Amino acid sequence: MIVIDTLRKEYKGTPVVDIDSLSIGQGEGFGLVGNNGAGKTTLFRLILDLIKPTHGEVMIEGKDVKGNDEWKKFVGSYLDENFLISYLTPDEYFKFVGTLHGHQDADLITVLSQFEELFNGEITGKKKYIKDLSKGNLKKVGIAAAFIGNPQVVVLDEPFENLDPTSQIRLKSLLKKEKQEKKLTYLISSHDLNHVTEICDRIVILEKGKVIKDLRGQNLLSELESYFKA
Amino acid sequence: MIGIFLSHAYKRMTRSVSFEKEMATTVFLGLITIMAVVYALLLGLALEKILEKSLGVSDSVSFLNGLLLYYFTSEFLIRYFMQNLPVLEVQPYLHLPIRKSAIVHFLLGKSLVHILNVFVFLLFLPFALSVVVRDYGIVNALSWILSIWLFSLSVHFIMILFKKKLDDTLWGLATIVLVFGLFAAADYFGWFKLSEVSAALFNLTVTWSLFPVVLFLVLAGLYYGLYSYFLSSFYPEDLSVSKEKSFVHSSDLTILKRFGIMGGWINVELKLILRNKRTRTILVLGALLLLYGLIFYPEETYTETMPGFLVFVGIFITGIFMINYGQFLFSWQGGHYDFTLTQPVSMRQYVESKYWLISSVTIACFLLSIPYVYFGWRFLFLHLACTLFNIGINSFIIMNMAMWDPKKVDLTRSSAFNYQGVGAAQWLMGFPILLSPYIFYLPLSYLGYSNFGLVAVGLAGLIGFTMHPYLIDFTTRRLIKKKYLMASNFRSE
Numbered sequence: 074m075i076v077i078d079t080l081r082k083e084y085k086g087t088p089v090v091d092i093d094s095l096s097i098g099q100g101e102g103f104g105l106v107g108n109n110g111a112g113k114t115t116l117f118r119l120i121l122d123l124i125k126p127t128h129g130e131v132m133i134e135g136k137d138v139k140g141n142d143e144w145k146k147f148v149g150s151y152l153d154e155n156f157l158i159s160y161l162t163p164d165e166y167f168k169f170v171g172t173l174h175g176h177q178d179a180d181l182i183t184v185l186s187q188f189e190e191l192f193n194g195e196i197t198g199k200k201k202y203i204k205d206l207s208k209g210n211l212k213k214v215g216i217a218a219a220f221i222g223n224p225q226v227v228v229l230d231e232p233f234e235n236l237d238p239t240s241q242i243r244l245k246s247l248l249k250k251e252k253q254e255k256k257l258t259y260l261i262s263s264h265d266l267n268h269v270t271e272i273c274d275r276i277v278i279l280e281k282g283k284v285i286k287d288l289r290g291q292n293l294l295s296e297l298e299s300y301f302k303a
Numbered sequence: 304m305i306g307i308f309l310s311h312a313y314k315r316m317t318r319s320v321s322f323e324k325e326m327a328t329t330v331f332l333g334l335i336t337i338m339a340v341v342y343a344l345l346l347g348l349a350l351e352k353i354l355e356k357s358l359g360v361s362d363s364v365s366f367l368n369g370l371l372l373y374y375f376t377s378e379f380l381i382r383y384f385m386q387n388l389p390v391l392e393v394q395p396y397l398h399l400p401i402r403k404s405a406i407v408h409f410l411l412g413k414s415l416v417h418i419l420n421v422f423v424f425l426l427f428l429p430f431a432l433s434v435v436v437r438d439y440g441i442v443n444a445l446s447w448i449l450s451i452w453l454f455s456l457s458v459h460f461i462m463i464l465f466k467k468k469l470d471d472t473l474w475g476l477a478t479i480v481l482v483f484g485l486f487a488a489a490d491y492f493g494w495f496k497l498s499e500v501s502a503a504l505f506n507l508t509v510t511w512s513l514f515p516v517v518l519f520l521v522l523a524g525l526y527y528g529l530y531s532y533f534l535s536s537f538y539p540e541d542l543s544v545s546k547e548k549s550f551v552h553s554s555d556l557t558i559l560k561r562f563g564i565m566g567g568w569i570n571v572e573l574k575l576i577l578r579n580k581r582t583r584t585i586l587v588l589g590a591l592l593l594l595y596g597l598i599f600y601p602e603e604t605y606t607e608t609m610p611g612f613l614v615f616v617g618i619f620i621t622g623i624f625m626i627n628y629g630q631f632l633f634s635w636q637g638g639h640y641d642f643t644l645t646q647p648v649s650m651r652q653y654v655e656s657k658y659w660l661i662s663s664v665t666i667a668c669f670l671l672s673i674p675y676v677y678f679g680w681r682f683l684f685l686h687l688a689c690t691l692f693n694i695g696i697n698s699f700i701i702m703n704m705a706m707w708d709p710k711k712v713d714l715t716r717s718s719a720f721n722y723q724g725v726g727a728a729q730w731l732m733g734f735p736i737l738l739s740p741y742i743f744y745l746p747l748s749y750l751g752y753s754n755f756g757l758v759a760v761g762l763a764g765l766i767g768f769t770m771h772p773y774l775i776d777f778t779t780r781r782l783i784k785k786k787y788l789m790a791s792n793f794r795s796e
Contacts, residue, residue, distance in 0.1 A: 121645050125787040140783075145647040155641035155794060158571065160578045160714065165571075172567040173646045202578070222647070 074099045074226060074258050075120065080129035082115055082282070089115050090282040092129075097275075099225070100256035102248070104273030106263065106297065112282040113262040114152060117230055120260070121150055133226070146174070149219035150228040156215050159204035163196045163214050166203060167221065174222030181221065188217040191243045208235040216244065220251075227251075227259045233268050245272050266301070270294040304401065308409045336418055343425040350430045364438055364447075364509070365502055367430065371451065372501035374426075375458055376486070382419060382462045407533045411526065414463065415456070423455045424448070435509070443509040450508040453518040460525040464532075564648065568656035575635055579714040582628070582635065589624035589664070593671055596620055600678040610753045614740050614760065617689030618697070621668045622736070625661045625693055629701035630732050632657055633782075637711035637793035644790060651779045657702060658775055662694040688761030689740070695767025697736050699774045704732045706785050711793045 077095040081088055090112045097103050105113050118124045120131050122138040130137045133144040150156070158166055171181040185197065191213055196206075203214060212235050219227050227248075233241050249272060251257040263269045269276055270293040278286040278300060288296055354363040396406060428448055435444035465478075489495050507514045556573065559566035576582040599605040599616050606613065619626075628635075636643065643653065669690040675682040743763045747756035767774065782789075 121641075123641055123644055123787075123790055142647060142649060145645060148645070150645050152641065155639060156645065158636075158639045158642065160575050161571065165574070169567055169571055170646065173564060173648055 074101070074134065075260075076132045076135075077120075078129050078132070080119060080131060081127050082112075082119060082124065083127045088282050090119060090126075092116070092282070092284055095277070095284060095287075097258065097260065099258055100252060101258050101275055102252055102273040103258070103260045104263065104269035104276040105260065105279060106266065106269060106276060107279035108301075110281075111279040113279055114230055115282075116279065117150075117152055117228055117260065117262065121148070121152070121228060146222065147225040148228065149222060149224035149226070151212075151215035151219040151232075152228070152230040154211060154215075156218070157203050157211060160202055162200065162202055163206075164198065166214065167197075167218060170218050170221045176221065184221050184223075185217060187220070187247060188213070191217070191240055191247070193240070209237060209240070212236060213240065223255075225256075225258060227257060229259065229261050231262055231264070233263055233265055241268065248272050266294060266297045270297065304405050305409055305412075308406075308413075312413070340418065340425060343422060347426045347429045350426070351434050355434075364435055365506060367427075368505035368508075369498040369502035371454075371505050372497055375454060376483075378419070378422075378455065378458055379462065382458065383466075385419060386414075386417065386459070386462055386466075403534060404530075407530055410533065411460075411463075411529060415459065417459070420456060420459055423451050427451055439509045442512075446512060446515050447505075447508045450505070450515045450518050453515060453522050457518070457522050457525055460522070460529055463529060464525075467532075565652050565656045565659070568648075568653060569660050572636070572656070572660055575714070576628070581712070581714060585624065585627045588627060589668065592623040593620060593668065595623075596672070596675050596678075596682070600675060600682060606678075611741070611744065611748055611756075613685055614689065614744055614757070615737060617685045618693065618737060618740055620672055621665055621686055621690045622693040622697060624664045624668065625698060625701060626733070626736055628664075629661055629698070629705060631709070631712050632661075632702060632705035633789060634705070634709045634712040634793075635714070637709065637789075638714070640790050640793040644786060650783050650786075651775065654702070654775055654779045654782060658698060658771065658778075661698055661701070665690055665693045665698075685757060688757045688764070691761045691764030691768065692740050693764070695764035695769075695771070696739060699767065699778060700735050700739065701732065702778050703781060704735070706781060706789070709789055709792060711795075 075097040077092050079094070080090060080092045082090040105116065107113055115124070119126055120133075120138065122131070125139075130139065132138070133148065136143060138144055158169070161169065167181060167185060168178075171178075171184075176184075188196075195210055196213060196217075203211065206214065212232065216229060216232055219229065232244060236244065245268065248257075248259055248261075252259065261269065261273065273293075274289065276286075276288045276293055276297065277284055278288070278297070286296075286300065350367075351363070354360045354366060360366045431444045431448040435447050439447070486497050490497060556570060559570050562569070576586060596616060599613065633640075669686055672686050673683065675686065740760045740763075743759040744753075744756040747753070747759055
């Protein structure tokens with residue numbers, strides 16, 4: 074699904090991301106962990122073609138993301154508030170994203186109905202602009218919008234941050250369900266080792282832009298804990 | 304403590320990302336300030352001559368005293384636009400062991416460091432030293448100038464109070480209209496004359512030596528009032544410029560649905576314009592400037608002897624929204640540029656939507672300017688040529704220049720004298736827009752065919768318009784080339 078090839082991003086000569094090769098298969102729950110400044114967000118931005126790599130490329134479905142818009146149709150993403158249109162209401166925002174994906178109103182309702190529990194009645198149908206929402210609700214809007222357009226890949230940066238415990242649990246079950254039913258691939262970064270190990274079957278540890286460990290299988294949590302303790 | 308605050312304020316300014324980029328703006332504003340200072344000083348030095356020689360006033364001190372309230376009225380208006388609320392970034396200090404009173408004193412004290420607060424010295428000190436000393440002696444002259452200064456400082460604090468309590472409310476506007484209306488009505492119906500009140504008030508400065516003391520007490524009272532007010536409302540949400548909370552309902556323009564994704568983009572952008580203060584002001588300004596022609600069109604001096612100048616007026620009337628809004632064309636939506644890049648949008652559609660948005664507003668301006676036919680059909684013809692030029696050529700100049708090192712625009716801030724996001728491009732953008740029509744106009748008008756010059760302007764616009772698919776392609780290619788740079792600019796504050 075996603076193939077990274079000798080990808081490097083430097084700022085003023087210092088490498089921020091430096092990955093020889095990494096491939097993420099369809100239906101994979103991919104977790105990215107690492108301490109502050111490890112390059113997690115930069116890697117996500119490189120995957121989404123938001124910054125220009127110094128060297129190398131990212132391919133989604135065999136095509137370089139640079140100079141190519143095809144992948145945007147089936148990749149949903151939410152990294153930060155730059156992905157939201159602050160002066161719209163959440164309803165208007167969802168509708169607009171839906172238009173961009175060629176959705177009819179009915180399709181949109183189906184997508185958003187999955188989020189009803191998560192929204193907890195605070196997002197849709199309210200006369201409130203996105204800019205006036207709380208941090209947690211902003212995150213919910215962004216995450217829901219990433220699921221519009223029946224994506225095959227979803228990229229989320231720190232999705233659990235700022236979410237209340239109920240929403241965290243609901244988001245986890247939603248991701249698991251989508252993965253099981255639709256073979257959704259998701260890329261998630263998090264500082265919370267419990268969350269990532271719970272929903273990811275593969276976890277990559279990033280340090281100073283380099284892949285230090287590529288873990289799969291059982292006992293992920295204990296392996297991660299022993300790594301970060303050191 | 305004050306030293307630390309000052310050093311933090313200085314660091315904040317010089318270390319901001321945009322500091323170097325906004326150098327051009329800073330230099331420009333600096334030059335304007337120097338110019339104002341020089342003019343004020345020259346006027347101050349010449350004041351005696353103007354009053355006594357040119358106007359032949361015998362008691363020039365009383366005469367000037369009669370004008371002072373008018374001066375302070377205009378100072379009030381100037382301050383309204385130029386003076387910002389003292390909003391130091393206090394949030395990082397609130398939880399530290401610093402006395403709140405120290406912060407408030409610093410805030411209010413720092414607000415006093417403003418060129419407007421010494422302006423009265425530039426204007427009136429020379430007069431005080433020459434004329435007032437001559438007529439009333441040195442002590443009274445000092446009392447006179449001191450009183451004027453104290454009065455000016457009082458206006459300063461009143462302005463802070465006004466902006467804090469009443470700005471942006473209907474009450475604020477009503478207060479201003481009421482007060483100025485009262486003065487005008489009083490003058491008109493002869494209840495009292497502002498000049499007489501003013502003369503009586505400021506004559507006290509030379510006849511009653513305690514007057515400056517009274518003024519000082521007023522000033523101290525104002526300061527203390529503000530101090531306790533700030534102290535009691537010292538929470539980030541009180542201090543920061545109040546967010547617009549009100550919900551403005553605006554529904555989609557259904558006609559735009561027919562244009563698919565492009566229409567969707569235009570709908571979103573219309574909401575941007577209507578829901579944010581800074582963009583709304585641009586809209587209002589565009590509407591006001593439709594009246595610009597009323598200054599020039601009835602005057603034969605302009606219409607007969609300077610027909611070339613009218614091209615400038617025509618470009619302005621039909622294109623002011625395009626120019627004002629277009630200079631930040633991509634920056635307005637800088638807050639969600641990453642969104643634009645990750646959605647399945649073709650960049651061409653994005654550019655196309657921007658093109659049609661600014662072009663339709665220009666056409667709307669043209670339609671609204673049709674009543675100028677009253678002054679003659681030639682103005683309709685002029686506006687038509689200028690509209691064509693604006694949508695055929697200027698629109699592309701603007702779109703391409705707006706890509707030049709753009710910065711994110713903070714939509715929530717108000718617009719008067721707000722230079723946030725202004726870079727070199729914005730200052731230079733006006734030149735090609737206002738000068739380019741003359742490339743087509745001047746050669747023919749020099750030969751004596753100014754009407755054919757206008758035809759050439761219109762024709763050039765028409766050619767540009769018929770070629771718009773190619774020009775949009777060209778613009779799109781440039782936008783794609785610049786997208787990483789723009790995205791990283793928009794991400795940094």
